[in-house]
Amino acid sequence: MSDQNPSEGRPVDDFTGIETTGHVWDGIRELDNPLPRWWQWIFWGTVVWSIGYWIVYPAWPLISSHTTGMFGYSSRAEVARDIADAQERQKVHLDKLKDASLEQIRTDAGLREFALAGGRSAFNVNCSQCHGSGAQGFIGYPNLNDDEWIWGGTLDAISHTITHGIRNADSDEAHQSDMPAFGRDELLDKAQIGDVADYVLMISGQSGDGAAAQRGKPLYEENCAACHGDAGEGNAELGAPALNNGIWLYGGDRQAIVDTITNSRAGVMPAWGKILDDVTVKKLAIYVHSLGGGK
């Protein structure tokens, strides 16, 4: 038990003879030992130090701005400086990329590694919204990992597609192709479209109505083969996708094919050459080419 200190009425710990704070937690009392004087001075020292911070660094919010400090320091400016520094250090590599051809970059281990790293981040920022973070594509947006290329899969073809885009008004060299809307424009009737769809199913290796496919064959040769090829092998010059494999931009089941023939398809892609600098486009071409399907 504690004695009462008669002068102040605070309890005193028996063992040490030191006053306690008076609080009791589960029978444990807290001694009220004095704080060392130097500790107190360090506390005041930190307070004074913080005033130095107000003077040197941005500190107090004002109505429409804030105090800027003696040297006008800003963390945003520091980030900008760091980025500029990084760009300065990258410049020697960037200059090499600028001068090298795509094939030179691809076959030089150092350049390739640098281009791939930059290409990956540029892809994530600019391309992944449509093509996916792994370039896996979605309905209407091609998968860039596979080896089917609507507009060609060589380094130069990929670079051209990125630079000028597809079906846009920004670039005169943008890829243009127009598949007629056979149904909507009444070039074929519904039955004919169904027959052509069955024929396309057949040449792509899927099962369909054999008799309908036979009826669709002449229709295909008359209306489709000019662009998509006699055997459905496609034509990258014209941007006509191959129809004789399992890769489909808008789906490969009968209903999707019927829809495509009826209404046509015409996806677009911006001319990135107008938005990104040449070196970034090169990095992107190297990156996309490296994903596994590059020719």
Added chain:
Amino acid sequence: MNLGVIDKTDTGSTPDENLVRHEVEAVNKKGERPPLYAPRKKIHPKRTYGFFRTFKWWVMAVTLGIYYITPWLRWDRGPGAPDQAVLIDMPGRRFYFFFIEIWPQEFFYIAGLLIMAGLGLFLVTTAVGRAWCGYSCPQTVWTDLFIWVERFVEGDRAARIRLDKAPMSASKAFKRVIKHAIWLVIAMGTGGAWVFYFADAPTLFVDLVTLNAATVAYATVAVLTFTTYTLGGLMREQVCTYMCPWPRIQGAMMDEESLTVTYREDRGEPRQPFQKNADWSKRGDCIDCKACVVVCPAGIDIRDGQQLECITCALCIDACDDVMARIGRPRGLIDYDSIANDQRRRTGEPTKIRIFRTRTVLYFIAWGMIGLAMLYALLNRADLDINVIHDRNPLYTTLTDGSIRNGYTFKILNKARRERTFTLSTTGLPGIRLRVVGSQEVGDLAVPSFTVGADRLQSYRLLVTAPAGALTSDAYDLRFVLQDTVTKETATYNSLFRGPRK
């Protein structure tokens, strides 16, 4: 002889000349009504002689020796590798310790070592109290060294008290300057030795002296010089009493059987000044000479019992033993003892020292098991490792010929100090082909080979293709086996091969 007389001047002479009673008060004297803030009470520890003092000199010599000499030890690791025995190579991301070389992903060795250090500390504290604080804590060792310097320059306790009180004079100023200068040199040496652990010591030494070293090296030396000088020279016991959390934690480690520096109250009380030809059966052995208080670097009175401030440096044992020898009483009035023994004496039971208790045995077993596990891991440490990360997006790609392809990021860690060639094979899916993507593409092979440079991590992009129609399920367990073509050492990794839903 000058026994039993309060000697306010304190002769400060060697203990063989005469026995004195010291005028001193413990800094945490019992029953004092404290103010809100207390000015520091300066402590002037007196020189002691005896077993524990000698032991502490040895511990100081060994610990400081290890600290200062270790970075200068050499260890040949062959060409291209640093030849410093103990080196923390931050830019190269390696930790070298004699024959051990640790990569960042093997940091668990360090974690294991730290856990062992923690458990070892628990074990020692449970057995013999705050032995860490008293003998081997850097704060204690450097403070001891700084007090030694202070005594060397300004003299022992009495002379230092006189000097403190004396008005400023040329001689006083000279002594003060010399003392602080030596302190600063030691502090700088301490900071200097620290940076040698992080770079090649001889090279860095030359760079430091010729002002060619990195700014961070000078900054580190400066900060450690400041902290060593401040903590060891100026703050001393204030660090242990007010700043260090360890004294609080250690309180929970000790039990009633823990040995610690203890005043034997039953034998010492009632304390009385020494009188010649006194009847010792009617009084305690303590002659209240306060020799135990004047030697204490924390400035406390051990006769008040176990205290937070006590670092158990055992110097009071030496001081008291010396006095007991002079007055013809047995040594050990202050000695390593336990609370349980105090109880046993009071009830007339024989005293005993119980080192092997459930607590100490469990701590030792835990400590030993972690030690054995770490040792096992270290002895079986492979210098080859692989990591295979399956692409998340897309999980698989269908190719124009109907085959299915999966992409992987494939990393080889060659921890050996030589270039090695490996072959990569797979089990789990027959007929697949592997392609390594790179500037020189390696075409579709069943078993491609790789060459990885010495002490390197090499990352590849790997494309694995299963022929059309080969898959009957949408997921296969695919096991990658990497084999060294020379030593036949292997590393394996279990991954997956995914295909379209069947």
